[in-house]
Amino acid sequence: MLRHLLVTLALAASLASAAQAQAPAAPPAAAITTHSGLFNGQPVTYRAAVEAWRVSPGEGAASGQIITTSYVRTDPPAGPRPVIFLFNGGPGASTTPLHFGAFGPKRRLGEGAAQQMVDNPDSPLDAADLVFIDPVGTGYSRPLNPDDGQAFWTPNGDALSVKAVIADWLAAHGREASPRYVLGQSYGTTRAALIAHHGADLNLDGVLLFALVARPPGFEMPYVTSLPSFAASAWSHGRIPREGRSAQDVYDQAVQFARTDYVSALIAGASLPPAEMAAVAQAMSALIGLPTDLILEKNLRLSRADFYLNLLKDQGLRTGQLDTRATRPLDAPAQRPPYDDPGLSYTPPRPPGEVTGALPVSAAGLSAVESYFKEHLGFATAETYESLNLEVNAAWTWGQGEDEANQRLAEAMAANPRLRVFWAAGLFDLSTPAYAGRYMLDQAGVPAERLTAALFASGHSVFVDPEGLTRLSAAVRSFVAP
Structure with a gap:
């Protein structure tokens, strides 16, 4: 896997330096507006x-x-009111997927010029206040001078700047006594863990991790922890018999096999007798839908590329990484990563239903997102919203604590007995496989009794399926309930 291909962009070394990014001339004035909506069936007024x-x-x-x-929310019920601080991944990705695909009061539907903002009844705004944070270089956030950006584009520089915003927001809005949570998706899970590590003074109540970044070390565990996602993905394409099993059933069976026969065979290595190797390869084939000969050719060690390039090879197709339900022809014209991944923009068919609250198309020809900020929320800025900034990704400095982030999260939990973790993962995600996430949380020492896990028959963004979003929103409401 490319290092941090996460919600979703890949390293693009050929891109120009991010130091060329334009700096804001002056802080834009805050824009404050009032609205109302129906969330979780409740009428809500909000600012x-x-x-x-x-x-x-x-x-x-x-x-x-x-x-x-x-x-x-301006009409909250009595009692403590939680606040959730949300950010996405990348690095270099804005909050757009979480903001306009999951939890914001408006969601974005459609493609290209036909996109529009409509009501999002699944927003958890009935239960918690929401603060979407775009780190420096994304959204409308910028370095003050072009040469200042690099210091923010490191794991710790990034985490410390976002932590500071959380502290400042709590103080400015008089919310120091409120239950507070941070929610990160993809690389945002690394950011969230580092914020918990650096932010003992924030007194966090919880950390929510969607599509956890986890890279199990060693000669065996990278393969062991990918196998269950291979099995679930094979099920989704009908490449293994379903026999009344759900994707979750197949995933669970593959986890059991991976933790027993498969890991034992990998540990044995060259000392594994040929007959036993053949038996393991046959069992793997029955689970993941790849030919036994290919599995033997790879000595039982299948990379993610081995899987997504071969599962549908007989149909001339490859699957996605971010969502294996997506496909594209194997001989399709080459594209620059991450756009070569058909899972990048995959959206399953949305069942017909009423769409309410559609905002008018911009008279100024702005995109749906730009129109939302500038025309609906009244935010006066000359900046262009950077949904996905590959220049930031290319300029990122690695090797500054990101690989130990899950361990730092466990240490923060040990220091703060109130701190809990919510982890959500998609069964069809090969970029951050579900079992790899659970394995690394367990190995880091995250206490099982303070971990809430939620698995979805979905890809990297578990909220792209309408029923998944409804279930996810309900689980988040339950997790943050006072």
Whole structure:
């Protein structure tokens, strides 16, 4: 897997330096508007605020500006009101998928110029206030000067700047006593773990991890932890007999096999007798739908590329990585990563149903996202919204603690007995396989009694299926309930 192909972009070394990014001339004025909606069947009035915060990547004067979009219920029921701080991954990805695909009060439907913003009845705004954070280089957030960006584009510089925004938002809005949670998707799970590590002063109540970044080490575990996702994906394409089994059933059977016969065979290595190797290969073939000969050719060690390039090879197709339900021809014209992955923009068919609250098409020709901020929320800025900034990804400095992030999260939990973790994963995600996430949480020492796990028959973004979004939103409501 390309290092951090995560919601979703891949390293693009040929891109120009991100230092060329334009710096904001001055902080835009905060935009505050009032709205109403129906969420989880409840009528809710809320205040939307788009605000600019000056930040540093640690020590020193502020050298960047982060824009947040918050939604605060103005008619909350009595009792503590949780607040969730949300961010996406990349690095270099804005909050767009979480904001307009999952939890914001409006969701984006359609493609290209036909996109529009409509009501999102699955937003958990009835139960918690929401603050969407676009890190420096994404959304409307920028370094103050072109040369200032690099300090933010490291795991710790990034995490410290976002942590500072969380602290500033809580203080500015008088919410220091509120239950508070951070929610990260994909690389955002690394950011969330590092925020928990650096942010003892935040007194977090919980960390929510969607599509956890986890790279099990060793000669065996990278293969062991990918196998269950291979099996679920083979089930989704009908390449193994379903026999009344669900995707979850097949996944669970593959986990059991991976933890027993498969890992034992890999540990044995060259000392494994040929007959036993053949038996394991046949069992793998029955689970994951690849030919026994190919599995033997690979010495039982199948990379993710081995799987997604071969599962449907007889049909001239490959599957996606981010969502294996997506396909494209094997001989399709080459594209620059991450756009070569058919799973990048995969959206399953949406069942017919009523769509309400559609915002008008921009008279100024703005995209749906730009129109939402500038025309619906009244945010006055000359910046262009950066949904996916590959230049930031190319400029990212690795090797500064990201591989130990899950361990740091476990240490934060040991220091704060109140801190809990919610983990969600898709069974059809090869970029951050579900079992790899659970394995690394277990190995890091995250206490099982303080971990809430939710698996979905979906890909990397578990909320792209309508029923998945409804279930996910309900699980999040339950997790943050006072």
